[in-house]
Amino acid sequence: MNLLAAHTADGDGPVRGGVPRAPRARRHAHERQRRGRLGEGNLTGLGHLLMFMLRRDRLWLPIWVLSLSALTAYFANAIALVMDGGSLQALTVLAKNPVMALITGPGYGLDEVTVPRFIVGMYGVFLMLGAALMSILTVSRHTRAEEETGRAELIRAGVTGRHTQLIAALILTVLMNVLLSCGMAAAFQFSRAEPDPLFSTMLFAISTGTVGCVFAAVTAVTAQLSAFARAASSMAGAVLGLSFVLRGIGDMSDVSEGDLAWLSWLSPLGWSQQTAAFTLDRWWPLLYSVALFVLLVIAALLLQSRRDLGAGIVAERLGRAHASSMLSSPLGLALRLQSTNLAWWSASMLIMGGVFGSFTGAMDKSANAMPPEIIAVMGGRAGIVDGYLGYMALYFAIIVAAYAVIAAGGLRAEETVFHTEPVLATAVSRSGWLASWAAVTLFGTAGLMFMAGLGEGLGAAVSMDDRSLLWPTVLGHLAQTPALWALLGFAYLLYGLAPRLLSLSWVVFATSAVLALFGQLLELDDVVLDLSLFTHIGQYPAQDLSAEAIVWFVVTAAVLVGVGMIAFRRRDLVTA
Template sequence: MTTSTATELTGTVTLTRLVLRRDRVRILVWIVALPLLLVLTAASVKGLYSTQADLDEAAASSADNAGAIAFNGPVQALDTIGGQVAFQTGSIGLVLVALMSMFMMGRQTRGEEEAGRTELIRAMAVGRHAPAVSALLVVAAMNAVVGTLVTLGLIALDLPVVGSVVFGLSFCTLGIVFAVITTVVAQITENTRVVHGATGAVLGLAFVLRAVGDIGDGTLSWLSPIGWAQKTRPFADERWWPLLVVVAITIGLVALAEALADRRDIGAGLVAPRPGPRTAAPGLGRPLGLALRLQRGSLIGWSAGVFLTGVAYGWVADDVEDLVGDNDAVRDVIAQYGGVSLTDSYLARSILTLALIGTGYAIQSVLRLRGEETALRAEPVLATPVPRHRWVASHLAVALGGSVIVLAAGGLGTGLTYGIVGHDLGQVPRLLGAALVYVPALWLLVGFATALFGLVPRGVAAAWAALAFCLVIGVLGEVLDVPAQVGDLSPFQHTPLLPADDLAIAPPVVLSAIAAALIVVGLLGFRRRDLGGATTT
């Protein structure tokens, strides 16, 4: 190591400890929740195929199903339990790990610079690259822990050791790749939201390239980081050499990030922000207009993501009978959602999943209030004649209205593809309505997050824990045999499972009333406390 390199990394160890100390709760949630979700899903997949005949039938039905391949990944050893686990959990797991790396690196790099904390740290005896390297070390360690826990979990399920190791390594390496991609993007722009948006776009492109490539001859999949991970073929004559491609690309991206960082100033990006108009739009002079402007990118991104997920679900729906075949275990799992046909039960499950995904937008949107407060951007707004309740209400309006848009996007995507494949566009309004029935459940979690913001602002992360609970109950509740008293704590369990069930008016009305009460509690709590988290007496 040269003297200049050593100087540039001065303070890396101290900053690494600082990141671990400051974000210990967030880190713990990620590294526990992701492996737990993946291993529980793998256990449920294993429970669906009790005989080799079931596996053979599932393999035959999925081999030529373009929708299943596009959503899940390449067809590899689907006549084995390991192959089915990799097929049904690998793609979504890789996306979640990539998102973990993206959010953590964006927060630790561009987020810290945007808040002005990096400049304060650099005023001490800290090297130029130390903050980014410390963040990268932490996120790489998080990915290593996730990969290790997934590996150990699959081995505990009696899956082959080598396949489990390769499967865990695929998560670890992909997460590190997207951590470095986020670092590169953070050198280009000076806005955290743009970093997340641009990296998210790369992830979306990677998914599309992988999907198109897997439907074809597989060549195009080599242009996708997700494709590199799946080319390791876990549980299907494993191949280690694609990991060398990942390592080489990662080293190249690290060198690129270092070169870009050397060519910019602290707090700035290589691409200067576009100058705004001479005068602000009239709407920006009002809290609602400002809130909508701040959150429009997030709303567009979430809506597009949920719409595309709905497209994938609708694409598969017409073939669900063939995919399930005579597998009674799979049929029973899907049939638990009610309905006179297996297709309606599958659509009900799909719409529920879309609603749970869309809840992520709703919680992120309302917690923007806490982000504005901790970044000290709320004070200048509240120093004007804008009252507190009006400022909070502006962001709540975006969260409540945006959740309707996100759900509608999911229902629209599902209905369009299912209607086109089945030559019945009358499915569009049917499935659009089925998605919008979940609006009160989403609003209840918005109300819960608002109450946390108003009463215990430092505990707003509990809103994400509530979503994780609802996700486990909604997707794995029956498989895990969760007691009814526990499952009933999820508002989604009280929402009619359309189109499989009949519409009942009372549950959505009750959920809406509870949501309104929680929002009022949050507003009153915020009026009583000081900015920053303290509550006045």
């Protein structure tokens, strides 16, 4: 008792149950230390977590940065080697066409064209799209995907703050875009294009990296809205698609002397293109991107403060008490899991097709201002409308191909978050599960091409007051579907062999898209052009369809999916 009294006399807390409490000063210090470690708003452990993310991305970071930098070097050197003054002037006329404005941008400086101006105007937007995709996938992988798999809970159980993981992911992604800007600037500056001055080269490279930073912040927000990584990435991708469409419609309207040019200023892609490197060299449009980045990061932090770990701001809807009979089969389950994305993509394709189809009349009217060489490329004066509709079929095939690769990646996501194992624990076979998922994506891509063709055909029929354009346009879009099936077959083959290899399908997609869109402009050999999946079927109604190519693509897709099913049966699952 004397010892207890002595402890109390020295300033200890009251005795409870015969055990003295810690001294008040020591207790307050411990409480401050506890709040410092576990406080909701601090960034404790940021450095360690950032280093961990860098280690995890030791392969992806150089792949992204070097690939986009190498693509910049390829464009710069190929254009400088292939194009002389006369051919560059001829392509400039094509670049100022409303269709090319829709795809590539406003094309500043093409009245007095140089190789650097041509590269920035024609190819810059595709490098920006690459930077945006890099940022979306990186932020989603290090934030929402970590929560979905339960790894974020283990990290938060240690000495880390609530916002540490999100801030670390953003810092990593900004660093990737800084390295990308430096790589692009070096590749461009030391190319055969010989850009001058260096200031313009840096402006072009930084404007590309700025787009990536903006969409990193966009993904930071979408990662707070949904409890699923795939949904967060899809929402960010939808924002990117909307930005591209707004910019495209605005630039197309500007070239056609329409009233919608202001739409380009609603898009982060448009802000970076409005810098007009090598022509106007203005930095101030990037201030819009910086302001949006800051606002989105603040919004992401506020949203993260208002939700529980593993949950999303948008509450998950309760399911029905009893499942429908459709969910008793793997095909019904696969359809249910993909139905939301398919519905949104279908609506988007229909609307985009209608908007782009409505420009058919403007294309027909502007044909008189085109030189004979360009009219011949588009199918002649009488076939200018068919040429435009056929080209748009190719354009939509490339867009839907991106959906196809994302949908195939959803199968890996289901396995990674341990949803596949319970399904296969039932009477569902591995082959049946992969075949069901593949069937939904195969027919889903066909449905998306149909919706795009329907919208395009309706828009063209109204703008030209010619109903006969509807069904040939629909057929031309649907005819591109077998090429998408071949890409899907390759993706499922990779999934069956090793899910980590699935990213190679993006390489095939990007290569095929670049060759299809720019191969002829670069005057590449037919052997090189044939490497693209999109150059074999033909652009109907401007060109005849190749029945042989369609059959080969269908057979190839079936064989690849079949081999992927066999490989899937032989490998181990990712299990909990």
